[in-house]
Amino acid sequence: MPWKERDAMSLRREFIALALQPDSNRRELCRRFGISPKCAYKWLSRFAQSSEAGLEPHSRRPLSSPARSAPDLESAVVAVRQAHPCWGGRKISRRLLDTQGLTVAPSTVTEILHRHQLLGANPAAVAPPWQRFEHAAPNDLWQIDFKGHFETSTGRCHPLTLIDDHSRFNLLLEACSRTAFAHIQPHLIRIFRRYGLPVCLNADNSSPWGTPSLPATALSTMTVWLVRLGVRISHSRPYHPQTNGKDERFHRSFGAEVLAGRSFESLAQAQHAFDRWRTVYNHERPHDALGLATPDTRYRPSPRRYPEQLPPIEYGPDDVVCVPKENGHFRWRGRLFKVSNALMGLPSALRPRTHEDGVFEVFFCHHPCGQIDLNDADC
Numbered sequence: 485m486p487w488k489e490r491d492a493m494s495l496r497r498e499f500i501a502l503a504l505q506p507d508s509n510r511r512e513l514c515r516r517f518g519i520s521p522k523c524a525y526k527w528l529s530r531f532a533q534s535s536e537a538g539l540e541p542h543s544r545r546p547l548s549s550p551a552r553s554a555p556d557l558e559s560a561v562v563a564v565r566q567a568h569p570c571w572g573g574r575k576i577s578r579r580l581l582d583t584q585g586l587t588v589a590p591s592t593v594t595e596i597l598h599r600h601q602l603l604g605a606n607p608a609a610v611a612p613p614w615q616r617f618e619h620a621a622p623n624d625l626w627q628i629d630f631k632g633h634f635e636t637s638t639g640r641c642h643p644l645t646l647i648d649d650h651s652r653f654n655l656l657l658e659a660c661s662r663t664a665f666a667h668i669q670p671h672l673i674r675i676f677r678r679y680g681l682p683v684c685l686n687a688d689n690s691s692p693w694g695t696p697s698l699p700a701t702a703l704s705t706m707t708v709w710l711v712r713l714g715v716r717i718s719h720s721r722p723y724h725p726q727t728n729g730k731d732e733r734f735h736r737s738f739g740a741e742v743l744a745g746r747s748f749e750s751l752a753q754a755q756h757a758f759d760r761w762r763t764v765y766n767h768e769r770p771h772d773a774l775g776l777a778t779p780d781t782r783y784r785p786s787p788r789r790y791p792e793q794l795p796p797i798e799y800g801p802d803d804v805v806c807v808p809k810e811n812g813h814f815r816w817r818g819r820l821f822k823v824s825n826a827l828m829g830l831p832s833a834l835r836p837r838t839h840e841d842g843v844f845e846v847f848f849c850h851h852p853c854g855q856i857d858l859n860d861a862d863c
Contacts, residue, residue: 492541493539493540495517496527496539497536497539499513499517499519499524499527500527500528500531500539503524503528504528510524527539557586557588557596558596558599558600560580560584560586561576561580561588561593561596561597562596562597562600562602564576564579564580565597565600565602566602568741568764568769569741570737570740570741571769572590572593572594573590573591573592573593573594573597574590574770574772574776575769575770575772575776576590576593576597577589577590577592577593578770578776579768579769579770580593582770582778583768619649619650620650621650622648622650622651622653622782622783622784622786623648623650623679623680623681623682623683623784623785623786623788624649624650624682624683624684625648625649625650625682625683625684625685625686625718626646626647626648626649626655626682626684626685626686627646627647627649627685627686627687627730627731628644628645628646628647628656628685628686628687628693628731629644629645629687629688629693629731629732629735630642630643630644630645630660630663631643631645631735631738631739634743634748636747636748636749636750636751636753636754637747637748637749637750638749638750638751639661639751640661641659641660641661641748641751641754642659642660642661642662642663643657643658643659643660643738643754643758644656644657644658644660644668644671645657645731645734645735645738646675646731647730647731647734648682648779648783649686649730650782650783651774651779651780651782651783652730652734652771652773652774652779652782653766653779653780653782653783654734654762654765654766654779655675655679656671656672656675657738657758657759657761657762658671658755658758659751659752659754659755659758660751661751663691663692664691664692665692665704665705665706665709668692669706669709673790676713676790677790678785679785679786680785680786680787680788680789680790681713681714681715681786681788681789681790682715682786682788683715683716683788684715684716684717684718685710685715685716685717685718686717686718686719686720687717687718687719687720688719688720689719689720691704692704692705692706693706693707693719694707694719703824703826703827703848703851703853704824704826705826707826707851708824708826708827708830708848709794711848711849711850711851712794712795712797712849713790713791713794714788714795714849714850716850716851717851734765737765738761738765741761742757742758742761765779766778766779766780766783767779767780797830797831797849799831799833799847800833800835802835802836803833803834803835803847804816804833804834804835804844805831805832805833805834806831806832806833806834807829807830807831807832808823808824808827808828808829808830808832809828809829810828811825811828812824812825812826812827812828814832816834817858819858821856823846823848823853823854824848824853827848827853830848832846832847832848832853833846833847833848834846834847834856835847837855841859842857842858842859843855843856843857843858843859844856844857844858
């Protein structure tokens with residue numbers, strides 16, 4: 485039975501003093517002090533060997549820990565964690581296997597991190613996970629967006645991000661000073677030349693991607709350019725960022741691992757940090773949704789090359805071709821109709837809807853822009 489809680493050292497000294505008196509009844513002393521004879525003789529033995537110093541409690545830590553990780557392995561785990569403070573056991577385990585051939589269970593990595601007091605709240609894990617869905621092949625869908633903005637000493641920075649849906653490969657991470665299409669088009673052209681064209685590009689409805697007032701059908705200047713390149717356009721539903729979920733998840737990791745707690749003097753300094761982390765993200769950082777593979781192992785450039793000259797706009801023989809003029813208006817059959825302002829001067833097509841007399845679908849190249857109904861006097 486252990487010593488009762490009070491002042492253990494005082495009780496031990498008192499017990500020893502009484503037990504060492506001539507003719508003491510040690511068994512009775514044990515009962516009165518509430519300890520076992522085994523415990524009593526242990527402290528008597530220690531006092532005989534080391535005097536009062538022997539009454540100090542000894543560490544219960546074993547002299548050896550055969551199951552404990554080797555120091556070199558612990559150092560390797562700590563080094564990866566210090567280089568990537570937001571990575572947990574699974575990512576570090578996979579990274580050590582890929583780079584050093586070290587096989588260590590994620591649970592062991594977690595124990596090492598706990599032992600070195602390197603585990604804390606992970607900012608990237610605060611938000612709830614999205615429901616996962618991915619396209620079957622690289623370049624089937626790209627997701628694009630800005631991650632808000634932040635101030636540098638020389639001006640505002642708008643990080644522009646572009647993600648491949650299938651592989652989670654980051655195609656573009658650019659520190660932009662502005663968000664207008666004229667400022668980001670050169671970056672997109674550079675990416676299209678390097679990686680080719682996607683089948684579809686998804687964005688939200690804000691500028692420069694779309695037109696918030698008419699999110700379903702209206703076109704922005706950027707959308708018109710992408711449609712002419714042969715890229716299909718889709719837009720996230722208003723107030724539903726989940727439909728651009730891969731890029732939103734990328735933003736969480738980017739914010740936690742690059743932006744949190746940091747400030748930048750200039751766009752150039754921010755871009756340098758972005759470029760370094762983009763290499764880590766694409767080629768080193770194991771991705772949970774990819775079975776802890778890295779995005780570069782699943783990405784392949786698109787076979788669709790970027791055309792240096794925009795292809796001509798062509799329609800079918802049954803289409804009625806109209807050319808919107810100022811403010812996107814065109815006149816047909818004696819009536820004035822309105823399409824997107826961005827289509828001014830560009831041929832568009834009116835395509836009759838099957839089995840609905842007087843109803844025409846409006847197309848720009850392959851992109852549907854709405855409909856007109858000749859039966860509706862207000863149309």
